[in-house]
């Protein structure tokens with residue numbers, strides 16, 4: 066492998082050009098792991114290995130594969146590969162012109178991607194948004210950094226990646242877990258075994274966060290009166306940085322070192338400590354780094370303690386009171402709720418809260434402990450009520466959103482008790498439907514087709530006319546993609562299955578079978594998710610004979626690949642897994658059904674690239690959004706799902722299949738049976754025949770039509786690119802503006818708003834309606850209402866007529882204008898004309914607050930009805 070010195074010299078100049086804005090360079094003592102630092106070019110490789118961008122950029126895979134193909138295949142972790150291979154191997158490859166050329170072009174692309182103006186810079190050149198701090202308990206960026214469980218981490222990880230693509234200035238905060246979530250093994254009887262391999266930080270793509278003088282940045286927080294040291298780490302994900310905290314610091318008591326061991330492990334006590342580290346520690350970390358985010362995005366209520374610490378910080382900086390500081394800072398906080406059932410929200414006992422935050426409330430926030438508790442209670446006076454993190458998030462934010470259109474409605478019901486006397490439609494919750502980061506989930510083959518059709522930068526901008534472009538792709542191209550993707554999945558399944566059987570000690574005959582399961586030409590269904598009852602992972606097993614008939618049809622067979630974990634202490638979920646394994650074993654269905662163990666990100670990648678159909682069967686309305694089905698879109702997989710979460714808004718008959726209706730049926734088992742039968746019917750009558758109905762060229766044209774529609778219409782809509790742009794426009798920018806307005810002049814506006822709010826609350830009971838008269842006019846009515854304001858000023862309130870929406874449409878709100886004063890009393894008249902065909906009785910007058918700058922009803926939930 067010879068290279069001319071000239072050529073190498075030229076390359077080197079590219080390799081070593083360091084740009085402080087974009088490229089990290091390392092000295093060995095900055096790293097946590099080991100690196101043979103003297104090899105020329107190794108720093109560039111290290112920077113690449115430590116940038117999570119490789120996890121969504123297929124081009125870099127070849128480098129790691131060349132360094133050590135086996136280790137790469139087993140770990141998918143470039144940082145492990147780089148640290149493990151011999152010096153000779155690295156040197157040999159770095160002097161190979163082909164390798165070098167590839168490396169250089171990736172580095173160049175990386176630099177460009179990090180420094181060129183992106184969508185955000187072009188679209189909002191002058192905005193005053195410097196940082197959005199995104200807080201989440203879990204992040205799913207890559208299997209090389211296992212600090213996630215599933216959906217929530219997926220949403221966080223994919224949004225970070227899209228923020229990087231779009232140039233949205235996000236910094237993320239999370240926890241570094243020594244063990245994370247368990248890895249799953251399934252024994253031959255179908256029992257789930259949980260393994261907790263140690264997350265060795267030296268082998269993960271993370272680096273200690275060091276101060277310019279080389280000192281490792283450590284933070285001290287107080288937990289239940291004890292000082293706890295937190296270590297800090299940095300993860301580079303393209304343009305975006307993720308900062309992680311952990312408590313496994315040698316200076317801590319053993320009991321504290323273990324706080325960040327497990328993700329969602331232990332009881333309420335441990336959960337609360339983790340959330341204190343995330344919220345309070347996370348904010349302190351930002352402060353230590355000099356990052357002053359205008360906006361904080363709470364991905365679920367876990368992060369809500371940041372509300373307290375952000376206000377605390379503002380108090381100290383400006384000399385305001387906690388209440389005032391909260392009024393200022395909350396406008397910059399966004400709360401995204403992901404839960405569809407009340408049981409999903411964290412709550413803590415008053416005694417635990419007292420132990421953990423009793424002194425914090427007094428010493429840091431200078432408020433009474435009960436005042437802090439009130440922020441997390443429905444009834445502030447009820448000293449027995451638990452503290453709910455979601456309530457703190459709501460009372461500490463300027464906006465709330467759910468994660469699908471349906472979930473907005475569900476969330477409004479869940480939180481309506483915080484807005485007493487307000488109609489449920491007006492509970493202040495909006496939505497941004499989740500999306501997935503398409504470049505992370507597409508296959509090499511689909512990537513190629515999308516690139517040829519829509520260009521390389523298709524996920525970096527506003528998505529323009531992707532739909533029209535994709536509609537033009539030929540049947541042949543799509544069908545070829547489908548066939549080779551399915552074939553790849555069959556190979557993957559065989560390999561995984563073989564490995565899995567060997568580990569669980571099965572006889573060689575069985576392992577021999579593993580090498581032959583599945584058929585690359587057979588319709589392939591995928592079903593992978595957490596095994597919890599509401600997802601109904603056993604719906605397909607409702608009528609085993611019928612399922613067997615579908616799978617083993619002599620001319621139109623079907624194969625099914627399954628995966629999923631049950632929570633460690635969830636015996637119900639584990640029994641559901643066992644039932645599948647027993648079904649497969651007892652009926653000798655290995656050629657048609659394979660349960661792959663250890664559902665994780667790389668398993669998902671393989672599944673969503675290869676399946677023809679993705680099945681999802683949640684019980685409506687429990688699936689807030691769901692994201693796994695979105696991952697098949699880019700690869701031409703078609704969804705068949707209950708009309709819940711994202712599918713309730715994505716489905717139309719030309720893009721996929723739906724089971725169930727658009728109603729919620731509670732726990733009535735009749736509806737599960739009905740759903741199962743609908744699923745079988747669909748498979749038998751539509752899915753299977755459509756797949757096998759071929760034209761003279763062997764192409765299933767009706768199938769391709771549906772597949773193309775799904776790809777073209779849904780992929781852009783359910784991409785995280787769209788999600789992040791929507792968050793930016795709808796929430797981040799307005800929140801930043803509002804926060805800056807309130808915070809200006811040491812919180813002048815915030816202080817004023819608190820005063821106005823308190824005064825209005827005190828005077829509110831003085832409001833009274835007099836007579837409300839209605840008279841008919843052409844096509845409607847004239848309303849005239851007399852009101853008594855007491856000491857309230859007319860400009861502090863607004864009068865409206867309100868009528869419920871009909872058939873699910875939005876309610877009607879008509880503003881009433883002040884007209885005159887009643888000469889015989891203190892009453893004021895307000896009036897409005899309404900053009901409507903509805904009865905006059907449908908309209909009710911009401912009074913709501915109208916203080917400029919204050920969000921109604923989120924920040925002041927007063928309302929006074931005529932009746």
Ligand SMILES: *Cc1c(COP(=O)(O)O)cnc(C)c1O
Pocket residue numbers: 214215216219593594595664665666669690691692693694696
């Ligand atoms: C995408 C994904 C999820 C989320 O899937 P849903 O069932 O749609 O919520 C969970 N776990 C893993 C490993 C995933 O890749």
